[in-house]
Amino acid sequence: MPAGAGHAATGSHGEQLAVEHVSSLGMEVLARNWRISQGDLRGELDIVALDHLNGIVVFVEVKTRRGEGFGGPLGAIDGRKRAQLRRLAMAFMGQARLPYREVRFDVVGVRLDTRHLHHVVDAL
Amino acid sequence: MSAGNSFTVEVSAGPASDTSSRVLARVGAVALTGLAGAMVTAEAVVAGGLPQIRIVGLPDATVREAADRIRSACQQSAFSLPGAKVVVNLAPAGIRKVGPGFDLPIALAVLCAAGHIPPDRLDGIVAWGEVGLDGGVSPSAGTLPVATAARRNGAGRLMVASQALAEAALVAGLDVVGVDSLRDAVAVAAGHRSGARPGPVAVSHSPHGPDLAAVRGQHVARRCLELAAVGGHHMLMVGPPGCGKSMLARRLPSILPPLAHEEALEVAAIRSIMGERVRLDLRPPFRDPHHATSTAGLIGGGSGVARPGEVSRAHRGVLFLDEVLETPRATLDALREPLETGRVVLVRSQSRVTYPAAVQLVAAANPCPCGRAGAAGRPCTCRPDQVARHRSRLSGPLLDRIDLHLAMEPVSQDVLVGPSSGESSDVVAARVVAARALATSRWSEFGAQPSGPRARMLTRDVSSDAVRASTGRPAQRRLARAIEAFGWSARAFDRCLRVARTIADVDGRDRVEPADVDEAVAHRVDLDGPS
Numbered sequence: 009m010p011a012g013a014g015h016a017a018t019g020s021h022g023e024q025l026a027v028e029h030v031s032s033l034g035m036e037v038l039a040r041n042w043r044i045s046q047g048d049l050r051g052e053l054d055i056v057a058l059d060h061l062n063g064i065v066v067f068v069e070v071k072t073r074r075g076e077g078f079g080g081p082l083g084a085i086d087g088r089k090r091a092q093l094r095r096l097a098m099a100f101m102g103q104a105r106l107p108y109r110e111v112r113f114d115v116v117g118v119r120l121d122t123r124h125l126h127h128v129v130d131a132l
Numbered sequence: 133m134s135a136g137n138s139f140t141v142e143v144s145a146g147p148a149s150d151t152s153s154r155v156l157a158r159v160g161a162v163a164l165t166g167l168a169g170a171m172v173t174a175e176a177v178v179a180g181g182l183p184q185i186r187i188v189g190l191p192d193a194t195v196r197e198a199a200d201r202i203r204s205a206c207q208q209s210a211f212s213l214p215g216a217k218v219v220v221n222l223a224p225a226g227i228r229k230v231g232p233g234f235d236l237p238i239a240l241a242v243l244c245a246a247g248h249i250p251p252d253r254l255d256g257i258v259a260w261g262e263v264g265l266d267g268g269v270s271p272s273a274g275t276l277p278v279a280t281a282a283r284r285n286g287a288g289r290l291m292v293a294s295q296a297l298a299e300a301a302l303v304a305g306l307d308v309v310g311v312d313s314l315r316d317a318v319a320v321a322a323g324h325r326s327g328a329r330p331g332p333v334a335v336s337h338s339p340h341g342p343d344l345a346a347v348r349g350q351h352v353a354r355r356c357l358e359l360a361a362v363g364g365h366h367m368l369m370v371g372p373p374g375c376g377k378s379m380l381a382r383r384l385p386s387i388l389p390p391l392a393h394e395e396a397l398e399v400a401a402i403r404s405i406m407g408e409r410v411r412l413d414l415r416p417p418f419r420d421p422h423h424a425t426s427t428a429g430l431i432g433g434g435s436g437v438a439r440p441g442e443v444s445r446a447h448r449g450v451l452f453l454d455e456v457l458e459t460p461r462a463t464l465d466a467l468r469e470p471l472e473t474g475r476v477v478l479v480r481s482q483s484r485v486t487y488p489a490a491v492q493l494v495a496a497a498n499p500c501p502c503g504r505a506g507a508a509g510r511p512c513t514c515r516p517d518q519v520a521r522h523r524s525r526l527s528g529p530l531l532d533r534i535d536l537h538l539a540m541e542p543v544s545q546d547v548l549v550g551p552s553s554g555e556s557s558d559v560v561a562a563r564v565v566a567a568r569a570l571a572t573s574r575w576s577e578f579g580a581q582p583s584g585p586r587a588r589m590l591t592r593d594v595s596s597d598a599v600r601a602s603t604g605r606p607a608q609r610r611l612a613r614a615i616e617a618f619g620w621s622a623r624a625f626d627r628c629l630r631v632a633r634t635i636a637d638v639d640g641r642d643r644v645e646p647a648d649v650d651e652a653v654a655h656r657v658d659l660d661g662p663s
Contacts, residue, residue, distance in 0.1 A: 029141060085182055115182060117215075118139075126215055127143040131182050 022072025022118040023054055029116065029125055030068060035059050038106075044099055051096050058108065065111045067097050069131075072118040085115060090132050144180065144216060157244030157251055160258035160287055161237035162278040163227045165437055166478075166485030167401055169281025171258075173223050174234070176241035181217035185242060189222030192230045192436075195238075201263050202239045209267035209314045214246050228482065230437065233272035235263035236291065239314060240321060249321050256288030257321065261296065267314045271296035273407035276400055279303040291317065294328045299410040301330030302397060335396075335412045344383045345556040349547035353380055356538045356655060358560055361387045362567040363634030364590035366471065366493040366533060368456070368526075371540030373503045377496035381452045382418070384494060386557035388450070389565050390414040395448045395588075398488055402440050402447060417449030423458040431466045431476050432487055438478035443470050444487040456495040457525040464530055467493070471533050474593075492592075493534065497526070535592065535627045536655050567637040574602060574642075591634050596626045599633055603644040607632060610646040614653045628652045 027037055035057040042053045055068035069085065090113075097111055113132040118125050157176045162169040172189075185199040206213050220238050222229050237259040243249055260279075262272045275296040282290050283306040292300045294310035301308050310328035311317040320327035347354065353369070357380055360367045369377045391399065391414045399417055404410045421430060421442040428434065432441035443451055453459065470476045474490035499505040500519040505512040514522075531537075575589040578598040591599070600608065608629065615625045631652035636644045 025139060029139075033143075123139050125139045125141045127141065128180075128182060128216075129143060130180075 018072050018074055018120065019070075022116075022120070023070045025118055025125060026068060026070040026116040027055060029127060030055060030057050030066075034061060035066060038104070039100075042100060044096065046099065049095055049099060051092055053093075053096050053100060056100060056104075058106075059112070063108045063110065065097075065101070065106055065108050066114055067093065067100075067111065068114045068116055069093060070116045070118065072120065074120045085131075093132065142215075157241045157249075157254060159237040159240045159244070159254050160256070160282070161222070161229075161234055162258065162260065162281045163222075163229050164231075164274050164277055164281075164405065165228075165483050166440075166487060167277050167405065168485070169277050170227055171281065171285045171287075172227065172229065174220055174237040174241040175223060176218055176220045176238075176245040178214045178245050179217045179219050183213065183215050183217065185213075185218050185220065187220045187222070187238065189220075189225040190228050191222060191234070192228060194232050195222070195229045195234045198232070198235045198238050198263070201232075201235055201265060202242060204265040205239065205263045205267040205314050206243070208265065211243055211248055211314070211318070212246065213242070218242050218245055228437075231272060231274065232262035233260045233274060233278065235272075236261035236269060236293075236317065239263050240291075240317060243314075243318055244321075248318055253321050253323060257291060258282040258287040258289070259291040259317075260300075261291070261293040261311075263314060269293045269311050269313055269317060271299075274405045275299045276302060276397075276404035276410055279306055279308070280401070282306060291320065291327070297328055297330045298334065299400075299404060301333060302400060302410075302412055333412055335414060341386050341418065342379075342383055343386060343557045344560055345554055347376060347379060347383065347554050349543045350376055350380065350540065353538055353540055354554065354560075356536050357384060358387065358564065358638060359631065359634050359655070360384065360492065360494070360536055361560075361564045362571065362591070362638050363535070363630060364492055364588070364592040365535035365631060365634065366592070367495070367536040367538065368531070368534045369494070369496045369538045369540055370499050371496075371538075372505075372542055373498060375540045375542045377540060378420075378452075378454055381420075381450070381454070381494045381496060383557065384450050384452075384492075385416050385418045387561045387564050388416045389561070389568055391416060391448055392588075399448050402444055402487070406440065406445070417446050418452065419446035419449070420452040420454060423453065423455040425459070425463070427460075427463045427466050430463055431470060431489075432478050434480075436480060437483045438480055438485055440487045441476070443467065443489040443491055444476060446491045447488045448490060449492070451491040451493050453493070453495045455497065457497045457522055459525070461525050464526065468530055468533070471530075495526075495534070498522075499539075532621065532623050532627070535631050537657075538655065563638065567634075567640070570640065570642075571634070571637045578602065591630050591637070596629075599626070599629050603629055603633055607644040607646055607649050611649045611653070614649070618653075618657065624656065628656055631655060 031037060037057045039056040042056060053067055054070040057066045059066050093113060112130050115128045115131040159174045161172045161174050163172045185203060187196055187199055220241055240259055244251055244254055260272060260275060261269045263269055271293040275292055276299050279290055279300040280303050283303050289307045290300055291309050291311060294312050297310035308330055309320055311320055319325035371377055396412050396414050400410045419442050430441050431443050432438050470489035476487045476489045478485050500512055500514040501522050502513050504510050571591050572589055575594050611628055632644050632648040635648040635651050
């Protein structure tokens with residue numbers, strides 16, 4: 009990771025770490041940065057994974073911070089973001105053919121400065 | 133490029149899981165409805181989920197905002213908060229929680245749940261204060277009634293902002309501690325620091341306001357003012373502009389006896405919920421609302437929980453209504469209930485509050501719209517119907533409750549330029565204290581209970597049986613003849629007899645003479661004439 013990299017680079021670096029973490033837990037990563045722009049609904053799902061152990065589709069939102077932010081990386085998820093994530097998940101479920109019907113939303117906060125990864129399971 | 137292996141990884145469960153370790157923290161607080169306080173417990177628990185502070189238990193907007201203030205304050209004070217949701221419940225959830233005073237108890241509960249304070253250190257602590265974004269703790273309105281409620285409910289300790297320490301310390305027998313910041317509060321709660329302690333209670337009782345010595349002439353008015361001070365009688369002054377009506381009214385507090393300790397506390401409690409700086413003040417309050425004041429402004433009002441009006445802010449003191457005839461009649465009539473009972477009951481959809489309102493009413497008015505009726509010199513230019521409409525603003529029932537009706541005339545020129553010969557407030561106040569002592573000891577002998585929740589037994593308020601029993605037959609017979617001649621009501625008989633009783637008290641006589649009755653009748657007949 010080059011120093012002084014832009015926001016996009018920070019984000020993709022954090023997502024890469026999150027994918028490695030999720031995979032290490034035994035989940036199968038189905039999609040990364042799945043985008044949609046359909047009428048009112050536009051946005052991106054960072055990671056979609058399958059938790060075969062529990063038979064659940066897991067949508068993972070990744071927040072990466074390079075330093076101290078107000079409330080930390082996890083504090084950045086507000087009510088509007090939650091609603092959007094739910095709608096994006098519905099759209100994804102409608103388009104993809106998935107083995108499971110149950111879903112879960114996880115949030116992974118990555119602090120690049122303190123090298124700390126915080127994974128909140130079933131966060132929403 | 134991948135640095136994943138060198139990262140510390142923390143996996144925490146969401147709300148669906150109950151396996152996370154929970155800390156339940158409890159701090160006491162008080163929910164005020166008017167002056168009445170109910171005990172509330174702020175309970176905090178670390179629940180799963182994204183980090184946030186969530187406040188439940190019927191908080192109003194200011195209490196809900198506490199979450200943002202506390203988050204910032206903790207950050208500024210270098211207190212880490214859990215990387216999860218902290219739920220704060222204000223129990224019982226059925227009572228509305230209003231105001232930023234809840235910041236401090238909520239913050240302490242959150243910090244305890246976060247592990248910064250051992251839970252057992254918070255047992256019996258009640259807290260009240262506003263927390264700033266910088267972590268400072270400042271006073272919040274209502275500290276005195278909160279302290280009273282805490283004391284009554286057996287709270288071990290009350291923690292307030294240092295600046296509110298003196299106010300909280302007015303409640304005797306309560307362990308009060310003051311803090312300046314959140315860091316301070318945590319150190320005190322955890323027992324690392326003792327916190328600020330209240331000094332001795334400061335009392336102000338030096339006479340205030342203008343002195344009676346400045347009033348030239350107006351001997352009858354001076355006499356009336358003294359009678360009003362002794363008996364607590366309500367008073368109406370009618371006279372042309374510039375004759376000294378306001379001047380006299382403003383000097384009434386200077387001849388009133390100082391408040392008793394309990395009375396001063398009642399006055400301070402009203403000031404406290406209005407968010408004013410509170411200290412123990414033994415001087416009777418003096419309020420002079422403008423004649424355009426609304427009914428809600430006068431007797432109290434507001435949505436949700438009604439706030440005290442001028443009549444309650446004048447509790448135990450003087451309510452002066454200048455230009456009383458300019459005030460709408462409906463507004464004046466709203467005063468009848470408080471004048472009768474000494475309190476105001478305000479009912480709203482969400483609450484019912486009672487504020488004390490034992491006031492002495494002093495009203496002043498011009499005799500007619502142009503103000504010159506009855507005065508020598510320039511003639512009045514008003515039409516009779518204008519004068520009649522002017523006077524009809526004061527309703528009969530309200531006028532009936534005013535014992536002393538005083539018609540004032542302009543001060544003549546030789547009195548104005550001559551040396552001021554009037555007695556000073558100190559001299560008159562000494563007589564008032566003596567006369568009141570006489571009256572009070574008599575009324576307690578009679579076992580006369582004043583109507584309404586009043587600490588004092590004023591001749592204005594004691595039962596009419598006691599008033600009759602304390603005046604001789606000859607005096608009563610003389611009054612009955614006068615009442616009949618003027619065609620006055622039975623209430624007028626009762627009110628006049630009280631004034632006669634006060635006149636005898638001022639002159640230091642136990643017996644009410646027929647001459648006292650004559651003077652009392654004269655103080656009533658002055659204005660309306662035989663009707």
